[in-house]
Amino acid sequence: MIKFSDRQLKIPKMMRPVFLVTGGMSEFRRSFPEKKTEELCVDALNMAAELVDMSPAELKSYIHTAYYGHFADHFGDQLLGEAVIHDRLGLDPLGNIGIKTGGATGGSTLWEGFKAVASGYSDCVLCMGWERMDEVPTDEGNHLIASAADKDWETPLGHIYAGYYAVMAQRYWKIFGKEEDSFRQTMAAIAVKHRNYAVHNPFAHGGKRIDIDDVLESPIVAYPLRQLDCCLMSVGAACAILTDEKTAFRLCKNPLRIYVAAGSHTLRVGDRRHMEIPLLPHETMEMYKDFGERFPGGDRYPGFTGFLATRMACYYAYRMAGIQNPLEDLDLAELHDAFTISDIQSYEDCGFRPYGEGRDFVESGDCYHTNPHTGKPGRLPTNLSGGLIGCMHAVGATGIMQVVECALHLWGRHGEIHGDPKRWEAFGKTKPDDWKDLSVRGAKRSLAISHAGVGSHVTATILCHPNHLLKED
Amino acid sequence: MSQNEVLPTVEVVGRRYVLKGKFHRIVPGTPIRRRSDGKLVGITKPRDMTYIHSYGGEAPFFEALTEGRLLASRCDNPKCEFKGTVYEPFRIHCPDCLAKCTIVDITDLARETAKVHTFIITERTGAFNTLKIPIRFVNIEFDGVATILMSYMPVGTPEIGMRVVPIFRTKNPCYDITDLAFVPLGTPESDLPEGFTFGK
Numbered sequence: 001m002i003k004f005s006d007r008q009l010k011i012p013k014m015m016r017p018v019f020l021v022t023g024g025m026s027e028f029r030r031s032f033p034e035k036k037t038e039e040l041c042v043d044a045l046n047m048a049a050e051l052v053d054m055s056p057a058e059l060k061s062y063i064h065t066a067y068y069g070h071f072a073d074h075f076g077d078q079l080l081g082e083a084v085i086h087d088r089l090g091l092d093p094l095g096n097i098g099i100k101t102g103g104a105t106g107g108s109t110l111w112e113g114f115k116a117v118a119s120g121y122s123d124c125v126l127c128m129g130w131e132r133m134d135e136v137p138t139d140e141g142n143h144l145i146a147s148a149a150d151k152d153w154e155t156p157l158g159h160i161y162a163g164y165y166a167v168m169a170q171r172y173w174k175i176f177g178k179e180e181d182s183f184r185q186t187m188a189a190i191a192v193k194h195r196n197y198a199v200h201n202p203f204a205h206g207g208k209r210i211d212i213d214d215v216l217e218s219p220i221v222a223y224p225l226r227q228l229d230c231c232l233m234s235v236g237a238a239c240a241i242l243t244d245e246k247t248a249f250r251l252c253k254n255p256l257r258i259y260v261a262a263g264s265h266t267l268r269v270g271d272r273r274h275m276e277i278p279l280l281p282h283e284t285m286e287m288y289k290d291f292g293e294r295f296p297g298g299d300r301y302p303g304f305t306g307f308l309a310t311r312m313a314c315y316y317a318y319r320m321a322g323i324q325n326p327l328e329d330l331d332l333a334e335l336h337d338a339f340t341i342s343d344i345q346s347y348e349d350c351g352f353r354p355y356g357e358g359r360d361f362v363e364s365g366d367c368y369h370t371n372p373h374t375g376k377p378g379r380l381p382t383n384l385s386g387g388l389i390g391c392m393h394a395v396g397a398t399g400i401m402q403v404v405e406c407a408l409h410l411w412g413r414h415g416e417i418h419g420d421p422k423r424w425e426a427f428g429k430t431k432p433d434d435w436k437d438l439s440v441r442g443a444k445r446s447l448a449i450s451h452a453g454v455g456s457h458v459t460a461t462i463l464c465h466p467n468h469l470l471k472e473d
Numbered sequence: 474m475s476q477n478e479v480l481p482t483v484e485v486v487g488r489r490y491v492l493k494g495k496f497h498r499i500v501p502g503t504p505i506r507r508r509s510d511g512k513l514v515g516i517t518k519p520r521d522m523t524y525i526h527s528y529g530g531e532a533p534f535f536e537a538l539t540e541g542r543l544l545a546s547r548c549d550n551p552k553c554e555f556k557g558t559v560y561e562p563f564r565i566h567c568p569d570c571l572a573k574c575t576i577v578d579i580t581d582l583a584r585e586t587a588k589v590h591t592f593i594i595t596e597r598t599g600a601f602n603t604l605k606i607p608i609r610f611v612n613i614e615f616d617g618v619a620t621i622l623m624s625y626m627p628v629g630t631p632e633i634g635m636r637v638v639p640i641f642r643t644k645n646p647c648y649d650i651t652d653l654a655f656v657p658l659g660t661p662e663s664d665l666p667e668g669f670t671f672g673k
Binding site: 077141142151156157160166169221223269 | 592600
């Protein structure tokens with residue numbers, strides 16, 4: 001649709017507050033030849049129990065229903081994978097459900113768990129996401145991912161997702177990047193930032209000490225995208241425990257308020273008809289009155305350059321949480337950097353910059369842990385985990401990984417968990433001698449964007465320290 | 474599939490599918506061992522299975538490609554707020570009012586107005602790809618059509634805004650979206666890939 005009724009723009013109002021109490025992740029790797037998926041899920045749940053000083057059995061005794069996110073049954077050649085995992089976690093016969101929304105699966109899994117607690121159906125839920133991308137070779141994996149495009153109108157064209165996303169990147173590159181070298185450098189800077197941050201993350205498998213030249217010299221995938229502009233393919237699991245208020249303060253000293261909202265758009269990008277921009281609280285139509293003149297060819301919205309799904313998810317989520325201006329009200333974010341250009345697109349959809357000006361979020365230094373121009377903390381650091389480019393993209397787990405990473409900052413435990421030499425050793429890695437604590441000190445609120453492919457589904461998850469709420473319930 | 478095996482086929486008789494031939498083959502898996510010590514780690518699982526897929530209300534579009542015609546759809550519901558909107562890709566129902574769309578032939582419109590909206594050139598493909606590498610993906614806009622069609626350009630190098638014309642695999646068609654492609658305006662027929670023509 002291109003016009004909304006008032007009912008469709010209703011800001012969700014939950015029946016009671018929902019809290020994130022703990023979370024966990026397995027290590028992430030390109031392949032895990034010697035571990036079954038269930039083992040990775042157990043690793044994630046074990047970590048969640050450890051973080052709140054409980055035994056797994058104790059933590060499990062609180063769980064009432066379970067929400068399982070796994071994007072591609074085909075990859076694991078296992079339908080009803082949720083039944084297998086639920087059994088292996090020993091949670092049967094509690095109710096559970098499988099959730100799949102492509103790359104947004106992790107966030108959608110949290111969305112379902114969030115609604116279950118808010119409604120009063122459950123006081124405590126498990127949200128667990130996983131993916132295996134190593135049970136088929138790369139070519140076959142490309143075909144399976146391409147099957148998440150329209151199977152009659154897109155998939156037969158190349159059986160490769162790059163063909164469906166990269167055309168968006170091309171248009172952004174030409175219209176907003178203006179094919180400038182400086183823009184190409186800005187794209188590369190994102191890859192450099194995320195790969196280098198991942199070096200300090202024991203869970204990550206894409207950490208690399210690279211510079212801009214490394215990105216610009218990496219093999220072309222689909223011009224202008226090079227290999228180092230693109231995200232990883234990974235295997236792993238991540239989980240979160242969401243509860244009501246009473247259970248939250250029983251399980252954890254500092255549970256976090258959580259809000260999750262969702263948006264969507266057509267699967268085929270070409271089907272996206274021109275429409276008015278849904279505005280975020282800090283935006284006005286005035287900002288975009290001469291948009292087509294400033295950016296010739298860019299006047300079709302969202303066209304091939306905006307993700308309306310992200311914009312809709314933020315439209316609802318910001319208003320649910322009372323966010324007026326994300327740059328002022330958020331302290332960190334984890335965005336879906338499937339490609340460097342899609343990261344830039346997301347800055348605009350999330351309102352960190354107006355449409356067309358996303359590059360400034362990087363060039364100003366705002367997105368860094370430490371602003372390289374000023375040496376001071378970045379205004380809104382993003383993807384300190386390394387994101388999808390540096391840390392992982394095990395599709396069903398990614399959206400949950402992002403939220404767990406954000407939570408670690410808000411709990412003040414990011415340094416403790418990422419810096420623990422025993423964890424590095426358990427993952428068969430060596431903690432770098434120059435390991436950096438990438439904590440955002442005093443962080444109170446965060447945003448995570450979980451996103452499917454070309455933006456068919458997106459969720460926005462906001463975490464907020466309960467003493468720093470922006471909106472009364 | 475060995476030379477002696479017949480490709481599986483399906484016909485529709487009345488409301489039923491009538492199947493002929495083998496729709497799966499059983500191929501044994503092989504053990505996956507760790508090279509260092511020969512320990513068993515897993516097993517390969519070959520899969521050879523044929524789906525039966527219905528085009529449903531979109532079948533006219535795919536049939537028309539084999540005849541050298543490009544069909545689109547238009548909502549003609551007088552009660553629809555967006556009456557008159559033309560869609561390519563073809564849609565069975567209007568996404569606004571859900572009424573069945575009218576099928577419209579836009580072959581001439583495509584010849585006269587088709588332009589490249591965006592494109593990508595890639596050497597990378599996935600399993601089962603049949604297009605020649607590098608693939609030049611193109612997304613095509615047409616005057617007066619609300620949406621944009623994904624396709625490929627087997628001849629020439631795309632640019633945003635380039636005028637293009639449709640070509641159709643009218644000889645030995647595959648009966649899928651690869652029977653349609655676009656080439657730069659002015660491309661001679663002799664340059665078209667095998668089996669393709671400029672259509673009706």
